[in-house]
Amino acid sequence: MAPQFSKTDETAINTIRTLAIDAVAKANSGHPGAPMGLAPVAHVLWNYYMNFTSSNPEWINRDRFILSNGHACMLHYSLLHLFGYDITIDDLKNFRQLNSKTPGHPEAETPGIEVTTGPLGQGVSNAVGFAIAQAHLGATYNKPGYDIINNYTYCIFGDGCMMEGVASEAMSLAGHLQLGNLITFYDDNHISIDGDTNVAFTEDVSQRLEAYGWEVIWVKDGNNDLAGMAAAIEQAKKSKDKPTCIRLTTIIGYGSLQQGTHGVHGSPLKPDDIKQFKEKVGFNPEETFAVPKETTDLYAKTIDRGANAEKEWNELFAKYGKEYPKEHSEIIRRFKRELPEGWEKALPTYTPADNAVASRKLSEIVLTKIHEVLPELVGGSADLTGSNLTRWKDAVDFQPPVTHLGDYSGRYIRYGVREHGMGAIMNGMNAYGGIIPYGGTFLNFVSYAAGAVRLSALSGHHVIWVATHDSIGLGEDGPTHQPIETVAWLRATPNLSVWRPADGNETSAAYYKAITNYHTPSVLSLTRQNLPQLEGSSIEKASKGGYQLISEDKGDIYLVSTGSEVAICVAAAKLLKEKKGITAGVISLPDWFTFEQQSLEYRKSVFPDGIPMLSVEVYSDFGWSRYSHQQFGLDRFGASAPFQQVYDAFEFNAEGVAKRAEATINYYKGQTVKSPIQRAFDPIDVNTRPGHGV
Amino acid sequence: MAPQFSKTDETAINTIRTLAIDAVAKANSGHPGAPMGLAPVAHVLWNYYMNFTSSNPEWINRDRFILSNGHACMLHYSLLHLFGYDITIDDLKNFRQLNSKTPGHPEAETPGIEVTTGPLGQGVSNAVGFAIAQAHLGATYNKPGYDIINNYTYCIFGDGCMMEGVASEAMSLAGHLQLGNLITFYDDNHISIDGDTNVAFTEDVSQRLEAYGWEVIWVKDGNNDLAGMAAAIEQAKKSKDKPTCIRLTTIIGYGSLQQGTHGVHGSPLKPDDIKQFKEKVGFNPEETFAVPKETTDLYAKTIDRGANAEKEWNELFAKYGKEYPKEHSEIIRRFKRELPEGWEKALPTYTPADNAVASRKLSEIVLTKIHEVLPELVGGSADLTGSNLTRWKDAVDFQPPVTHLGDYSGRYIRYGVREHGMGAIMNGMNAYGGIIPYGGTFLNFVSYAAGAVRLSALSGHHVIWVATHDSIGLGEDGPTHQPIETVAWLRATPNLSVWRPADGNETSAAYYKAITNYHTPSVLSLTRQNLPQLEGSSIEKASKGGYQLISEDKGDIYLVSTGSEVAICVAAAKLLKEKKGITAGVISLPDWFTFEQQSLEYRKSVFPDGIPMLSVEVYSDFGWSRYSHQQFGLDRFGASAPFQQVYDAFEFNAEGVAKRAEATINYYKGQTVKSPIQRAFDPIDVNTRPGHGV
Known part of the structure; x- marks a missing residue:
């Protein structure tokens, strides 16, 4: 009335x-x-x-x-x-x-x-x-x-x-x-x-x-x-x-x-x-x-x-609980932002005997496994479903029932080519409660959504970006689609996890942390090209954000890398040993944000004093001097050509890395080298200062 | 027909x-x-x-x-x-x-x-x-x-x-x-x-x-x-x-x-x-x-x-040239992307006796002076004209004549709250030829236009972003408006100048370089708050992208800074001398991109070996280890309060910098310190590799 x-x-x-x-x-x-x-x-x-x-x-x-x-x-x-x-x-x-x-x-x-x-x-x-x-x-x-x-x-x-x-x-x-x-x-x-x-x-x-x-x-x-x-x-x-x-x-x-x-x-x-x-x-x-x-x-x-x-609703909800106890407790659990016990057992693990697989595909495997135990996962893509591999096989689309294309209980959203809208919508869905949204696009086009990504980090929305085609490795689409600066921007954003997994175990770790970090959005940077399953990786190790994949604390150099370049570093280490008698360790650093949550003691154990470190990543090397003495990166835009040709053109292969590792060793010969993570004082971050904003 | x-x-x-x-x-x-x-x-x-x-x-x-x-x-x-x-x-x-x-x-x-x-x-x-x-x-x-x-x-x-x-x-x-x-x-x-x-x-x-x-x-x-x-x-x-x-x-x-x-x-x-x-x-x-x-x-x-x-047009244009020789040669000059001789004489210079002025205002002074000699400058703002100070006093708006709000010869565009559209439109105007567009918004909202900024850098569009309210110094609007990660993202982008001028001379230098870099877009990061005119700054020095504002190669430390924090570093150096007998030099580094175009010899003269360096900037310190041994930055979001209170809360004042300078000196005591710019090999940038993409 x-x-x-x-x-x-x-x-x-x-x-x-x-x-x-x-x-x-x-x-x-x-x-x-x-x-x-x-x-x-x-x-x-x-x-x-x-x-x-x-x-x-x-x-x-x-x-x-x-x-x-x-x-x-x-x-x-x-x-x-x-x-x-x-x-x-x-x-x-x-x-x-x-x-x-x-x-x-x-x-x-x-x-x-x-x-x-x-x-x-x-x-x-x-x-x-x-x-x-x-x-x-x-x-x-x-x-x-x-x-x-x-x-x-x-x-x-x-x-x-x-x-x-x-x-x-x-x-x-x-x-x-x-x-x-x-x-x-x-x-x-x-x-x-x-x-x-x-x-x-x-x-x-x-x-x-x-x-x-x-x-x-x-x-x-x-x-x-x-x-x-x-x-x-x-x-x-x-x-x-x-x-x-x-x-x-x-x-x-x-x-x-x-x-x-x-x-x-x-x-x-x-x-x-x-x-x-x-x-x-x-x-x-x-x-x-x-x-x-x-x-x-x-x-x-x-x-x-x-x-x-509210009182009336509480009464109705209590009655509902008697009739539908499973749904009742699931609603409560989801709005409390708690996860079902043991959900993480659904995460796949791999051994080096397993096939090489693109990490976008590894992501699809994870989603296929975990969507059943995590009803709060509501996915989608900005019109790149077949490329992002964000849709599990029997997913129902979220659509008005009259369209006969799905219904409102569907858990897969067709966002259209609307990256920024998708980002802001995901923030809203998570803020509503009961939902952990994920959305796919090419890593390069996460930038279109920068305004929403920033607010997600500022607000601590529990949102996951499935960002595939994550480097020059996407190949023929060329420099308009190849991210160079994107990951530096994301890593510089406070309260944002930026995962670049190197293989299947690291992809599972990325999802494990992305789903258990209730107040931090995550971007998963995933490849189009296949990645071998690495000797020495595990969900547990990768869940620390960084670890020594090949420990050589008495060696000549550490190669520090992420994602698709980790396997290249492993190959370079092998080449250096065989051809030059040089001993190189390899550090995988899939998420800086998570790594920086670890104890100083742990971080120092990963980045010890006394050994020069060369970072290897096919992005702008901007920011990498935090974790290396010397950087091998790409301070220019990419090129349109088949994937392996582009990598070879820029010498991101075992030979190119080995050559630069040698140059780095020679450069630091006779010098005392400190761990790059050593600092004279702590940075001003959310842990050291009170106030709004995270 | x-x-x-x-x-x-x-x-x-x-x-x-x-x-x-x-x-x-x-x-x-x-x-x-x-x-x-x-x-x-x-x-x-x-x-x-x-x-x-x-x-x-x-x-x-x-x-x-x-x-x-x-x-x-x-x-x-x-x-x-x-x-x-x-x-x-x-x-x-x-x-x-x-x-x-x-x-x-x-x-x-x-x-x-x-x-x-x-x-x-x-x-x-x-x-x-x-x-x-x-x-x-x-x-x-x-x-x-x-x-x-x-x-x-x-x-x-x-x-x-x-x-x-x-x-x-x-x-x-x-x-x-x-x-x-x-x-x-x-x-x-x-x-x-x-x-x-x-x-x-x-x-x-x-x-x-x-x-x-x-x-x-x-x-x-x-x-x-x-x-x-x-x-x-x-x-x-x-x-x-x-x-x-x-x-x-x-x-x-x-x-x-x-x-x-x-x-x-x-x-x-x-x-x-x-x-x-x-x-x-x-x-x-x-x-x-x-x-x-x-x-x-x-x-x-x-x-x-x-x-x-084309032939007919050439004939008509030649005839036009006889009747309108000034316009004729101006059209040719503009489409050749050449600047009028001596235009840079219009750039204002300052001495320390001049008033403290916000760099957004210094930018307005430059635009007011140079727009008369540079008819190719076509400005605008994404609905922040009065905040960005992008409009010279008697500017005519670019508007359909029937609106009586301006006409098509007008050189000021009201973009509305459309940052991304503005960015893409500026790219198009520059690609058409004859126009150097500039556009204003808050630095934080340049991110909304990330897709266009990236293509601008990739394509080498000659476009200028007047990005005011450039830090927590904007004060009360709070963390939703205070950029933290923005400048790291921009600096990581290949072929992009990111100027953060410290005073009037540096603002003139920023415009000088932005206007003479025909194939590089520029972002000018400008303050809302007033900045004093510095002793020792000049257009010439700042045009190199970085220089020693206070040279102390035999001193105890260098403070490396940009924009509004340079004056704070100068005050900190004074405080250190007076209170502690510590000698600190100050390096101003207003644009990394321009600095990286300088000879290695020059760069080494600015960043000498043997002295620890502390960078000071109220942004994420991400990337700063390229130019300092220790970083004082803000790895969290800001806060809503009057400007000086926010700076003080995060200790971005003379005392806070001095304290950290001492800690840095103590940390490096007894160690041989190398210049942070030393590298074992050159990065892969556009100068070292052929191919498309810049």
């Missing part, structure tokens, strides 16, 4: 507005305009429609709310405070201050914030992931009479989000997937940082969204038409096979002297403006951070409504 | 097809399907409409042709061969082989290839840049009776391009900009690598493009309806204020036994399929790489037509 709106609603809306105004003014930094313009719809949504309980922000079936225009976060912080989340008035007063719960853009560490946003286009793309997760889990676990997982995902986004390509990708896919559980609000305020959007953004947004298969409802007075907003939300809920965009034409900074201009976007309101605003809406201009009792009272009822909704 | 089509056209089309089929078969690798499906429209366009002359692929006013679905490059190579470009039958036989002119995806080194494509979505976005460049140069230089620059930009793209966000961004902007000179062909073949596009891509493409403000013309039989294609091209040419998409519904691999399936997309046709195809179209199945005489004869006429068109 549609709510009846009164003066009390207006007061509440102005409370949201004034809290935002006051917090931005106190910080002397921030964005008051969007919170002021969006306060009405936020009020209508939160107070009358959204299902949530502030006493348990982790309630499984809560409606999700995502603010994609994250710079408007004072809107969200105000709501969280007013609706009883663990955000105090003091937290609001600490807006944008060090170690506060209220940073300059919303971070998921804050209770009630579902996902870290701010970089434009990400939040709405995350929201598509949330909606996919709900649809999938609902289809998987709901039973007749037990609509256990049936929440909506609500998302507000602005003009900036609509201009970003990542949003275009995700929204097009959302239309294809007919995600009726996704209800978004487009803050059509015609203002971005460069001023009026007519300087750059004059497309017909409604028509574009309709082209994607969305339902679009236009509320032309987004400042005042509360009944229109309510009606739009109700209509959106009825749109079962289309995502909805409620287009709200609003005035940015509504009520400010500068309303409707860019002046109110990214800087505090001036004192006289604040004064006139508060007077106009009946607030005391002398007071800051005021919350009228009528607003507190109004929202108290909503807080109760939410608590009751 | 519309062409009359005959059997001769069919033969020509099948010649294009069979050349593609034979080349892919010989390489045993490649994509025959799209060339087979697109041969008809390519024939109609090239033979009847496109203005080009194969004897001079650099003719200024040629129509540009861009194949955005670059994997279909055998289509383009076939056309280039048949229309007389310097691509022989042997070149076609060398398809996808080392050092051939016919790599796996089209690279601009090949004569007739306008721009390197392959990564999906880039080419069509480049095409928007080509069209902007034409519109701008036409508006700038055309005079009554002298339509000197009036070419069209033609572009073919596929479903994959349409799914990519970068294309969405660029195409939306193209609609806004009303680029009637852009005529594209959408290969609506319903097949991508995952099979039928109905698994992921069911949006209404025509409606979406219309929402962007495009004209869409649908040719429903893209396999046979040559007259329909011709009529569509003619109609598109009449659409003066809208870009056009000619939607061609085609069958991939038309004529193959596997036509219309994914089977014909990315692998050679089987021998029996080739045989039946050649027999069906009247070619000798025993022959490969056959070119019938009637095709040679037909295309000879077109080659002549192009040569004549």
